[in-house]
Amino acid sequence: MNQYSCLTLPKAPRTARGRKTQAKLLDAAEVEFGERGFHDASIAGITARADVALGTFYVYFEGKEAIFRALVAHFSRLTRSVIAERIVGAPDRVTAERLGLEAFIEHARAHPHIYRIIGEAQFVAPDAYQAYYQTFADAYETGLKAASARGDIREGHAEELAWALIGMNVFLGQRYGLWNPDKPAADVAAAISEFVAYGLKGQRDRSQA
Template structure:
């Protein structure tokens, strides 16, 4: 699924870009609160304060704007994490910064986080695409750590998905459900598990 084939092609003047952003922001709120199946195009346009005709100038359907939100979320999240991980002294430090960046993102975008979770029943291909993109980023950073001798040369795709699951459920438990930051002792315990394991030797 291409990230570039979302929505009709429109001449992106400043005004049209602002309208598209308004529709995406409205869809984020409505999908986040009502869920995909209970949301209608009318709900989105009412939230955005535009007519239905305007909606169809940008998106062909409710499903297409849903897809667009997940693609936008994926791009922005990966870019933010990459920026936060730059200039780290070690690969371990970079991974820790990446986790913190993800938790901060979830706190700022809880509706988008909810929308990604909805994708598992709305469109499994899209759901797999989203996590595949995240895994690809993990694989690159883990491979760099292996090349520099900091990380073990093990099955890195397995490691990537394990790390994603840790981030996913810590973010769900503390940030999404409770609207809090991940507590320091929780974060430190998770990092201890990741980088030192649980075996008492």
């Protein structure tokens, strides 16, 4: 078993109808777990929201924890896909960071239950919780090293920078995705982009260093 096996999505059904049913169950689970929390959520609640027969649930998932883990994996893949799509064609890493943060804030607004679900995963499925963030960190680190090799950013500390940027984005997504969703995501991302590019000193101080 590799370190990310706990984030493996359930095997996709062979038929379009089956894939649609599985997707409906995941969408319903997102709302059920997001509104009620893992312990109060129920399979019956998920199937009722999905308008699927109770017995059909077990065709796709073994139980409540199984679909919860599948949902964590689904969020991981979906979030990375949304960000990757937005940053395609970015001319440099700093621009990619700005576009990626903007996409993440918008994604958090579209999926307001993501924070509760991932937060609960820390206790319900701690291996899946750790793997959720580790997959982001590994991809981030790879991207930072590539940017460094191109001369976009300075060399060194890619692992630490990856985790720092992830932590910053997680809280920015919470603040401006959930708590203050009226502020344009592009404005938030632009403000943070300057910080990412020049740090706490700012462009003027760096030029005089």
